[in-house]
Amino acid sequence: MAGRFRQQIxxxxxxxxxxxxxxxxxxxxxxxxxxxxxxxSKPGLLHHFPSKEALYEAALGLGQALGERVLEQxxxxxxxxxxxxxxxxxxxxxxxxxxxxxxxxFRSLTAPDIDPANNTYDTFVEKIFAVDLAAAxxxxxxxxxxxxxxxxxxxxxxxxxxxxxxxxxxxxxxxSDAIGHHRPDAAASRxxxxxx
Numbered sequence: 072m073a074g075r076f077r078q079q080i081x082x083x084x085x086x087x088x089x090x091x092x093x094x095x096x097x098x099x100x101x102x103x104x105x106x107x108x109x110x111x112s113k114p115g116l117l118h119h120f121p122s123k124e125a126l127y128e129a130a131l132g133l134g135q136a137l138g139e140r141v142l143e144q145x146x147x148x149x150x151x152x153x154x155x156x157x158x159x160x161x162x163x164x165x166x167x168x169x170x171x172x173x174x175x176x177f178r179s180l181t182a183p184d185i186d187p188a189n190n191t192y193d194t195f196v197e198k199i200f201a202v203d204l205a206a207a208x209x210x211x212x213x214x215x216x217x218x219x220x221x222x223x224x225x226x227x228x229x230x231x232x233x234x235x236x237x238x239x240x241x242x243x244x245x246x247s248d249a250i251g252h253h254r255p256d257a258a259a260s261r262x263x264x265x266x267x
Contacts, residue, residue: 082133082169084109084119089130090171093178097127134172137165138195150201152252158199159218159246166226167235167242177223200250210251218250 087108091100102123106116120126141161148154166173176195197204200215222242229238247253 081119081129084111084116085126085130085133086169086171088126088171089134089169089175092127092130093171093174096178097123130172130175133169134176137169137172138199141165142198145199155200155250155252156243156247159222159243159250162199162219162222163226163239163242163246166222167229167239170227170230173223173226177220214250218246221249222246 088100088105091105091108094100095104100123102113102116105123105126106113109116111119116126120129141158144161145154145158148157196202196215196219202211202215204212204215225238225242225245226235229235229242232238
């Protein structure tokens, strides 16, 4: 029981720290700002993680572990709409629970030169959506990156508003539309909006 509680605290620390690393970059994020963000003193934070570097590496490691779990669940699905939809569902759940890790994961896309060691985003995206970002048709690349960008922005907004459960299905549908897999009823509702 105590070990599980400790793991929950560590995961919360990692998520909040990941959000700060995403916002400011590793070099510009101080140990004091990390401790303040998680409500601990510097010695209290160092009790959980021995250094800022260890905290950063642990945040990246947790993000990678979550990504690997997603890949394991997607492995039986062939590339296509069902796999894309399931990927978006799994990623939305992670994003709603771990907004800091999502922000850190997207840092390599939004500021690739700041933390070059954190440039695993492309490989992760390629594996999940079975797409080679360098060789795929531009429309597929734009749709995948657009869907993930929407997922990140919407999940962060849902966390700010505090209405994650209500937003979840809408986030998934918006991202499915962005990736090019429209709901059967979506075309009908769109055409009625255009006609009105």
